Amino acid sequence: MASFQTPTFSVREAGITAKRFHGWHHAGLLPFGIPEGRKNLLTFPEFIWVRLIDRLRTLGYPLGGIYSLKQFLFETRDGELAQDQAEQRPSLLETVLARQLADGGEVGVVLIPQGKPQVWMEASGGPRPNGTHLYLSLSEQVRDFRANRALEGKERGLGLFTLLGSRETGMEATYDRQTEVGM
Numbered sequence: 001m002a003s004f005q006t007p008t009f010s011v012r013e014a015g016i017t018a019k020r021f022h023g024w025h026h027a028g029l030l031p032f033g034i035p036e037g038r039k040n041l042l043t044f045p046e047f048i049w050v051r052l053i054d055r056l057r058t059l060g061y062p063l064g065g066i067y068s069l070k071q072f073l074f075e076t077r078d079g080e081l082a083q084d085q086a087e088q089r090p091s092l093l094e095t096v097l098a099r100q101l102a103d104g105g106e107v108g109v110v111l112i113p114q115g116k117p118q119v120w121m122e123a124s125g126g127p128r129p130n131g132t133h134l135y136l137s138l139s140e141q142v143r144d145f146r147a148n149r150a151l152e153g154k155e156r157g158l159g160l161f162t163l164l165g166s167r168e169t170g171m172e173a174t175y176d177r178q179t180e181v182g183m
Contacts, residue, residue: 003158004098007041013151014042014050021050027063029053031074031091044158045094048141049073055136061111069109072117092119093138099123100139108137 011021018040025034031049034040042050049070056066073093090098096119100107106122111134120128120135128135145151 004045004094005043006158007043007046008154008158009042009044009047009151011040011042011050013148014047014054016050016054020054024050024053027067029063029066029070031070045091045097047145048097048138049093051141051144052136052138059134061134065111069111069117073109096121096138097142100142104139106137106139108135108139110135 011018021030021040022034024030030046032046052069053066056069074091096107099105099121103123108120110118110120110129112118112129113132118129120126146155
């Protein structure tokens with residue numbers, strides 16, 4: 001599981017400028033620290049999160065809404081924000097990504113105006129909420145990542161898409177507990 005948390009991907013590989021990335025950091029949108037004077041490398045879940053921020057900002061989603069989504073996705077089962085991933089339990093984003101990598105089904109986050117974000121999974125069998133909402137497909141982000149030929153070597157090096165072939169991972173067990181509480 002260590003490779004899932006190995007900082008490997010540059011901000012540039014995520015398609016984000018350093019200026020924009022640092023602006024998001026100063027706005028409190030990044031749930032991880034930035035090492036001073038060193039290259040900013042992202043883990044796979046951080047890479048996906050940065051891509052989601054970019055997608056939301058492109059749609060004009062407000063910074064406050066993105067901050068609330070960050071709190072939701074990076075909160076651990078203990079209710080703490082996952083800062084030091086070596087010592088913390090996996091965040092909701094990490095567990096949902098682990099589930100998506102394990103079974104390949106559609107997974108995403110539903111943003112409802114004036115409501116708390118919700119995780120939606122095709123495998124749960126439940127319908128997406130009715131009414132006005134914004135759906136962020138985490139599966140689409142994973143597909144885009146896999147289609148990026150420039151990242152192919154890093155993907156293989158980390159073994160991201162063979163890493164979670166077994167359904168009996170600790171992250172999946174954590175995920176099951178979180179969705180029972182959160183849904």
